[in-house]
Structures are given as structure tokens and as C-alpha cells.
Amino acid sequence: MLTSLQIKNFAIVSELNIDWRSGMTAITGETGAGKSIAIDALSLCLGERADANAIRPQSNKAEISAQFDIRNLPQAQKFLSELLLDDEEQNCILRRVITRNGRSKSFINGSSVTAAQLKELGQMLIAIHGQHAHQLLLKPEHQLGLLDAYAGHNNLLNAVKAQYTHYQKLQKEHSHLLKQQQAQAAKKQLLEYQVEELDEFALQEGEYEQIEAEHNRLSHSQTLVENCQRELMCLYEQDDQTVLGQLQHSVQTFTELSSLDKSLESISSMLSEAAVQLEEACREIRSYGESVEQDPIRLQEIEERITQAMALSRKHQIPPDQLAAHHQSLKQELENICSDNARIDDLEHEIAEALHAYHISANQLSESRAIYAEKLNELITQSMHELSMENGRFAIELVKESDRRPNECGMDSIDFLVSTNPGQPMQALAKVASGGELSRISLAIQVIIANKVTTPTLIFDEVDVGISGPTASQVGKQLRLLGKSTQVICVTHLPQVACSGHQQFFVKKEVDNEQTYTSMQPLSEHLRIDEIARLLGGDSVSETTRASAKELLAVQGCA
Structure with missing residues (x-):
């Protein structure tokens, strides 16, 4: 329940502090006094779009603060608790500040929040029915929203919305992959050719370096053998003229000399080790020379493979030693495209399942709507009779369109039908009802919906336009009756409605020093x-x- 409202520098209000009570509160005042300013300010405080033009002239900012008692509002308590904004005394203070640059700041219980969070909480606290509600009544989407609000089947609405969202997500992915498939058709064909060519060549990782080294060895095998033989003769096999022979002679000489001078023993030892190393090297040279292959056939095979590798490297514009890695990269890219194609097949199956699940949820929603539409028909028809439309009849026409493109609201099209005179057929509301009749029907629906929807505070902002006499008296009684279970605030110009309130405020506009001021006082x-x-x-x-x-x-x- 709304307990207080503070307004500073908003429109023609300099400062206004209002304490609210339970029951029905009527707000009246002179024409142009600003009877709806408090409602406009409250709407802003509840998260509606901020406009710098709403700031009072010669002021830098406007500030609106509203306090609520939420002891009997578990949904609001849960919302605040989840955001760590709850208050031990179960009070909730919403505050909005708008500055000249068009920016705004939102607060809940003193903590900064987004306007969206403020709006979400506000919808749990107050429902505002404006003076143009009867015009909205002609729009099918609004009609469907009213029926769903009366039915209160939020679980069915959420199920349909969730199924629709899932269906849309799959459809979007499917469409994306189809476009991608079309764009990649030529690329896939090229990749298949490239991968097939590289598969046939089958160059392994590191193979090019190996065959390049083998080619280098085979193509120079004669040179390797000849040089090994020449150096072996020089080192080891040329009678006493070999390097080994001369080294062995030096070993013997320094061994003899070390007996004369011990300091030469290390030289003798090093020369001896060198002779051993040289003998070992000679054995290695002989072994290598004997192992060198001179295989022209193998050399030709290698040259052909290197030639192929060079041709492919030029074709793919990469170094030949990167061909194997490039081959694997192209294979992976081709596998990804093929995987996308397989995903398209899977998606088509998933989309069919999602559509089936959507239709199940949408059918359940349609059945619930049909049940509550019948109940609402009776209540609105009865209310029309009470509002001086004794011969009025009301009916909700629901048509379930099973072949309709899925949407988050289900498969139903809706139309509000009415007959206001005896013998008159049921026709669409827009074609039959006059302005006054439309206002009365709208008000009847709003009161019925408000009585069913458990919003703790209901605001009716001049919804009684076009109503007078006995009808106005009946409207007042209905609003007063509603005020016994719900806090009702009604801005009105009708004395019959105003005197139905449990309390009444008067709005007055004054001019002082060329400045306009609006005040609101309890009467x-x-x-x-x-x-x-x-x-x-x-x-x-x-x-x-x-x-x-x-x-x-x-x-x-x-x-």
C-alpha cells in the first residue's frame, strides 16, 4: 500500500508531501489545477521514462519519493531480498531524481538501481488505469492482455513464451547455418578437391625435411665416398706417411722424454689420447664410406616427391615444409562444414519437436482463455447493466489459429464484441459503442480485472470521462466497494464518484510573484x-x- 508521496520541483509543483490511507481516495480540483500531477510524478517514480521537460522552471532537478507498506506483499519482499534491498520494518522507499541533462537516477531503500529494476518492482505495487484506457480497449493485443490478467494463468503464459523462445532460437540457428551453407558451397567443393589432392600426396609431418636430407645425401654420394676414402688414406692407410703414424711417433718420443722430465708426462698422455681418438675416427670414416648408398632409383623417387611437394607449395602459397600442417588445417575446415550440414539435419528434427511442444503449451493456454472468457462475459454484461446499459451484452470472441506462425502470446486471435440495443447483433466494440458507452465498458472491465488482480494499489486517472448521472453514481459505488479490499486512488471530475471516496483531496493552483504553484490538501x-x-x-x-x-x-x- 502507498503510504506517502513527496514531490519536489516537478512540473508546476514546487514541493508536495502527501500521506495516503487505505480505502478509496478521491482527488478533485479546478480545471487546469493539475489533478493528475501526483499520478504523473508517481508514474515517474515507478520507472516510467524520464523527461527533462518535467522539471519545474528555474530548477536544476526534480525529485520524487514514494513509500510503501509491503508487509502483505510476499512477491515484493522476495524481489527486494534477492537484490539485498529489504528493510526490517517491511517498508519500501522508491526515489527518482531527474536532472536538466535528461539523465535520471533511481533508488530503492537508498541503494542505486536501474530504472528497469524500479519499474519491475513498481508493477508489483501499483496498477495505473489512465483516461485513455478505453482507446486501448480497441486493440487486440490489449484485449488479450486483459483476458490473461483476469485469468491469472501466468504459468501457462510463461510456458508458451519459453517454448516460443526456444523455437525461435533453433530457427535462428537453422537460418544462419543455411545461409552459411549456401555461402560455403563453392568453398566446400574447393576444399574437397584440395584435401583429396593432399590425401593422395599424403605428406607426413616432418617428412619433407627427411626426404630433403636424404636427397642431399644421395645426390652427393659419390663425393662423400671419394672424400672419405682420400682422407682415410691420409690419416690411416698410407704406410708411414699417415697422420696416425706421425702421431704415434710423437707419442713414443714424449714418452721417452718424460722419463727425463716428469713435466712432459701430460703432453705424452694427451698425444696418446689423440692417437686413440684418431684411430676411432678412422674406423668411423671407413664404416661410413662403406655404408653410403649410391641408389639412382631411390634418388629419382625422392626427386619426384620433392618436385610434387614444391608444386603443391606454390599452389597453396606456403613453404613446402608446412604442407603437412596445411593439409590437416584444410581437413579440419572441411570437417567443420560437413559438421554444420549434419547440425542442420539435427536442427530440423529439434525444430519439429520444439514446435510440437509449443503447440501443446499454446493449446493449454487457449483452453484456459476460453474458460475465463466465458466468466468474463457474464461479469462484464452484468456490469454493463449496472452502468445504465440495461440491454447490453458482451462477448469475447476467441479463435484458435493452429496454423498461425508461433509467437509468445499463443495461437489465439481475439475480439471484444458488444450489443448495446435490443435486437442488435454482436459486433466488434469499435463499430458499435459510442464514446460514452466505450468509457463505461472500459471502466467495467478495469474494475473487474482490478478486483481479480492482486495489485495492492489501484489508480484510476479520470477514467470516468463521458459518464454522468445515475451511471456516475454506480461507478462511484463500484470503486468504493473495490476500495474495501484494495487501496484505490481516483482522479475525477464527477461529484457522484468524488463523494464515494473514503477520503478526498483537493488540488489547487495559485500564482505568486509570477510563479505558479500547485498544492494538494486533504478535505x-x-x-x-x-x-x-x-x-x-x-x-x-x-x-x-x-x-x-x-x-x-x-x-x-x-x-
């Missing part, structure tokens, strides 16, 4: 009689209108 019993009298007499208050005001208050149960 005492005496002042309330004067205000009702003013509404009855067209701004003229007399003893006659005062007597009529007292009588009207008594008739409406407020005296």
Missing part, C-alpha cells in the same frame, strides 16, 4: 461538502448545492 467534512457542492454547481457554491452535496454523500454512503 475535512465541511470542506468536502463545499467541494462536492462546487462540482455540482459548476464552481458556484450555494446553500442549495451544499444541501445537494450532503444528500449525495449520504446516498453514496460517505456521510
Whole structure:
């Protein structure tokens, strides 16, 4: 329940502090006084779009703060608890600040939040029914929303929305892959040819380096053998003229000399080790020379493979030693494209399943809508009779379109039908109802919906436009009755509605030093009689209108 509202520098309001009570509160005032300013400010505080033009002239910012008692609102309590914004006393304070640059700041219980979070919480606290609600009543999407609000089948709505979202996601992926498939058709063909060619060549990782080394060895085998033989003769096999022979002679010489001078022993030892190493090297040279192959056939095979590798490397514009890695990369790319094609097949199956699940949920929603539509038909028809439309009939036409393209609202098309005169066929609301009749039907629906939807505070902003006389009296009684279970705030210009309130505020506009100010004050019993009298007499208050005001208050149960 709304308990207080503070407004600073908003529109023509300099500063306004209002305490609210339970029951029905009527707000009246002179034309142009700004009866709806408090409602506009409250809407802004609840997260509606901010506009710098709403700031009072010569002020830098506007600030609106609203306090709520949420002791009986578990949904709001849960929301605040999840955001760590809850209050031990179960109070909730919403605050909005708008600056001249068009920016705004939002707060819940003193903590900064987004406007979206403020709006989400606001929808749990207040429902505002504006003076243009009867115009919205002609729109099918609004009609469907009213039926769903009355039915309260949020679980079915959420199921349909979830199935639709899943279906849309799969469709989007499928469409993306199809476009990708079309774009990659030529690329896939090229990749298949390239991979097949490289598969046939089958160059392994590191193979090019190996065959390049083998080619180098085979193509120079004669040179390797000849040089090995020549050096072996020089080192080892040329009688006493070999390097080994001379080294062995030096070993013997320094061995003999070391007996004369011990300091030469190390030289003798090093030369001896060198001789051993040289003998070992000679054996290695002989072994290598004997092992060198001179295989022209193998050399030709290698040259052909290197030639192929060089041709492929030029074709793919990469070094030949990277061909194997490039081959694997192309194979992976081709596998990805083929995998996408397989995914398309899987998606088609998943889409069919998602569509089936969507239709199941949508059918359940349609069945629920049909049940509640019948109930709403009776209630609205009865309310039309009470609002001076004795011969009125109301019906909701629901058509389930099974072949309709899926959407988050289900498969139903809707139309509100009405007949206002005896013998008149049921026709679409827009074709039959006059402005006044449309206002009454709209108000009837709003009161019925509001009575079913458990929003703790309901605001009716001049929804009684086009209504007068006995009808206005009945409207007032319905709103007062609604106020027994829900906090109702009603901006009105009708004395019959105003006197139905459990309490009443008067909005007044004053000009001081060329500045305009708006104030809102609760009316005492005496002042309330004067205000009702003013509404009855067209701004003229007399003893006659005062007597009529007292009588009207008594008739409406407020005296």
C-alpha cells in the first residue's frame, strides 16, 4: 500500500508531501489545477521514462519519493531480498531524481538501481488505469492482455513464451547455418578437391625435411665416398706417411722424454689420447664410406616427391615444409562444414519437436482463455447493466489459429464484441459503442480485472470521462466497494464518484510573484461538502448545492 508521496520541483509543483490511507481516495480540483500531477510524478517514480521537460522552471532537478507498506506483499519482499534491498520494518522507499541533462537516477531503500529494476518492482505495487484506457480497449493485443490478467494463468503464459523462445532460437540457428551453407558451397567443393589432392600426396609431418636430407645425401654420394676414402688414406692407410703414424711417433718420443722430465708426462698422455681418438675416427670414416648408398632409383623417387611437394607449395602459397600442417588445417575446415550440414539435419528434427511442444503449451493456454472468457462475459454484461446499459451484452470472441506462425502470446486471435440495443447483433466494440458507452465498458472491465488482480494499489486517472448521472453514481459505488479490499486512488471530475471516496483531496493552483504553484490538501467534512457542492454547481457554491452535496454523500454512503 502507498503510504506517502513527496514531490519536489516537478512540473508546476514546487514541493508536495502527501500521506495516503487505505480505502478509496478521491482527488478533485479546478480545471487546469493539475489533478493528475501526483499520478504523473508517481508514474515517474515507478520507472516510467524520464523527461527533462518535467522539471519545474528555474530548477536544476526534480525529485520524487514514494513509500510503501509491503508487509502483505510476499512477491515484493522476495524481489527486494534477492537484490539485498529489504528493510526490517517491511517498508519500501522508491526515489527518482531527474536532472536538466535528461539523465535520471533511481533508488530503492537508498541503494542505486536501474530504472528497469524500479519499474519491475513498481508493477508489483501499483496498477495505473489512465483516461485513455478505453482507446486501448480497441486493440487486440490489449484485449488479450486483459483476458490473461483476469485469468491469472501466468504459468501457462510463461510456458508458451519459453517454448516460443526456444523455437525461435533453433530457427535462428537453422537460418544462419543455411545461409552459411549456401555461402560455403563453392568453398566446400574447393576444399574437397584440395584435401583429396593432399590425401593422395599424403605428406607426413616432418617428412619433407627427411626426404630433403636424404636427397642431399644421395645426390652427393659419390663425393662423400671419394672424400672419405682420400682422407682415410691420409690419416690411416698410407704406410708411414699417415697422420696416425706421425702421431704415434710423437707419442713414443714424449714418452721417452718424460722419463727425463716428469713435466712432459701430460703432453705424452694427451698425444696418446689423440692417437686413440684418431684411430676411432678412422674406423668411423671407413664404416661410413662403406655404408653410403649410391641408389639412382631411390634418388629419382625422392626427386619426384620433392618436385610434387614444391608444386603443391606454390599452389597453396606456403613453404613446402608446412604442407603437412596445411593439409590437416584444410581437413579440419572441411570437417567443420560437413559438421554444420549434419547440425542442420539435427536442427530440423529439434525444430519439429520444439514446435510440437509449443503447440501443446499454446493449446493449454487457449483452453484456459476460453474458460475465463466465458466468466468474463457474464461479469462484464452484468456490469454493463449496472452502468445504465440495461440491454447490453458482451462477448469475447476467441479463435484458435493452429496454423498461425508461433509467437509468445499463443495461437489465439481475439475480439471484444458488444450489443448495446435490443435486437442488435454482436459486433466488434469499435463499430458499435459510442464514446460514452466505450468509457463505461472500459471502466467495467478495469474494475473487474482490478478486483481479480492482486495489485495492492489501484489508480484510476479520470477514467470516468463521458459518464454522468445515475451511471456516475454506480461507478462511484463500484470503486468504493473495490476500495474495501484494495487501496484505490481516483482522479475525477464527477461529484457522484468524488463523494464515494473514503477520503478526498483537493488540488489547487495559485500564482505568486509570477510563479505558479500547485498544492494538494486533504478535505475535512465541511470542506468536502463545499467541494462536492462546487462540482455540482459548476464552481458556484450555494446553500442549495451544499444541501445537494450532503444528500449525495449520504446516498453514496460517505456521510
